[in-house]
Amino acid sequence: DILSDLPYTMEAVRRLLPELTTALRKGNCGRLGVVGGSVEYTGAPFYAAISMLKVGADLAHVFTPDDAAAVVKGYAPELIVHPELDPGHWQQRMDAMLVGPGLGREEKSLQVAHDVIVEAQRRAQPLVVDADGLVILTERWESLSAAPVHKAELPIILTPNAVEMDRLAMQVLQVSTLGKPWEEVRLAVSKLAARLKMNIFLKGPTDMFATADGKVRLYDAEGSARRPGGIGDILSGVIAVFLLWSTRSDVPLHTVAEAASFFVREAARRAHEQIGRGMTASDVVAQVAPLMKTIDKPYEGVYDANKL
Template sequence: MIRTTFQKLSLPCLSLKKCEMDSLKLMKCIKGCVPPLDGGSHKGQAGRIGIIGGSLEYTGAPYFAGISALKVGADLVHIFCASPAATVIKSYSPELIVHPLLDQPNATNEISPWLDRLHAVVIGPGLGRDKQTFEVVSELINVMRQKCIPLIIDADGLFLITENPHLIKDYPLPGVILTPNKIEFERLQAKLIGSYGHVDLSQLGGHVSILGKGQTDEFFSGCAEVQWQNGTGGSGRRCGGQGDLLSGTIATFLHWTLNNKDLVADAEMENVDKSTLAASLSCYAASSMIRLCNQKAFQLKGRSMLATDMIDHIHDSFEELFGQ
């Protein structure tokens, strides 16, 4: 993963203290959320994930996000992309349901009915920075706000939010997870400087969390009890696509943890918001798994490792961390 360290959030309530939940406790909670393969569920229950992204220039990113969500265990993935990207994305995998709607005249009206089917939505992989696309995505965020759909925002989606933080301000539960790398994090920090010169995450409201990606991944939240750091696994190889794999993985785990949020909050965290805890657990699960995939792929491919090589290790990494 990226070899960087993030500047800590400075407000007392947001400073990253020693993790209240150690790795063993985190893993125990996560394992309790993984749906069993006992034949007792129907198609769709394990996750219907949406990806908003994909443009003429960037077709790989939405594929990486979508295929990781599926291979972790989601049942269905819908990708909402610009029309030039659709055929290319479809050619990568027949399992992905691709909607070439982002650049259509009535894009928001065309996409909105599909949102009711989705358990979580990732915004940003391969999105690009076209002004018209940003206008459509901004409208869709407002629609999803009304429907209380949990969001994971990455890549160019983070650029949109950094320029327009009001789009997610006071977003309702289950909330929003931002997944910036070092540069994206610094841009966000510059936008959220409070009156005392400190980074003030509370400007975005109480239901926005940040997973800072780096040599050590760090989860920031207004709730100190669910914050953590994770530096296990990974390698020195930083190829494109790893963040997309991460965002899709978070989406699937987020659906599972939200589905079981009433079961994982024990007596020690009875005052912790359960949706915030679910966000923390999903990010830790995804961070641990993608870092392990990176490590395994690097051991085989070294400097030649690509994100596609990491996909091949999703299954064995999942079993090693979480069981079947």
């Protein structure tokens, strides 16, 4: 088996990839929505959305305020950018949603994020909540964790960094996690996931992934020590795509976390190796498609007996 020659983490990515056949139509590999961006933060939703396409999704829709939309459009013609933060009826046409990158904390924006989370839960739609999307989740965790869909493997992943994790843990568990020994953090993230009935991908020197059943796994593939703005947005975009693909296969949620952690760390490692200390998020994006190509099965065209 060719897979057995790959490092374990690369194999995790490979297991998620949809098979490419001539029967595929536009959208079959994923039509994803990003709800985020604000007048100050236009790079964040861009980095998330472009990374979705560059790992292999078909369509990335960005829902962003009017005063950010033209700028985000300008970054890449690949993106479909709606000049309104609220996806409204578009949400039901998306295969997965990512809410939060560059959202900002205006009351109105947080309300939109809240409604997107509720709607995704109602539809059991794959959902990633990142950055300022976690602000509203923290504020209203009681109602949001009591949403109708309750099962061990809900397709929802929260992606806090250390500060966002601390805020969540303080609010839900009355426990601070910032600067605490990792055993304490692991315990807190486990309790938090179980309490919220949501999966949590805690970004850090070692990434921690807690499933809603409270089990925690650790991932620490080699990456880069540089922390320029935007890498978290790339990660949340990649997680959203892998999460979507996992729901169409028998790949478990923790493999999504393992694969995404490895993938973005490896892309950052390569960017650092090539560009050096001055690497930016755009340099990491530039590594995404080439990295996927090294992991993917060689493309030898597609034979499909039932093509006609």
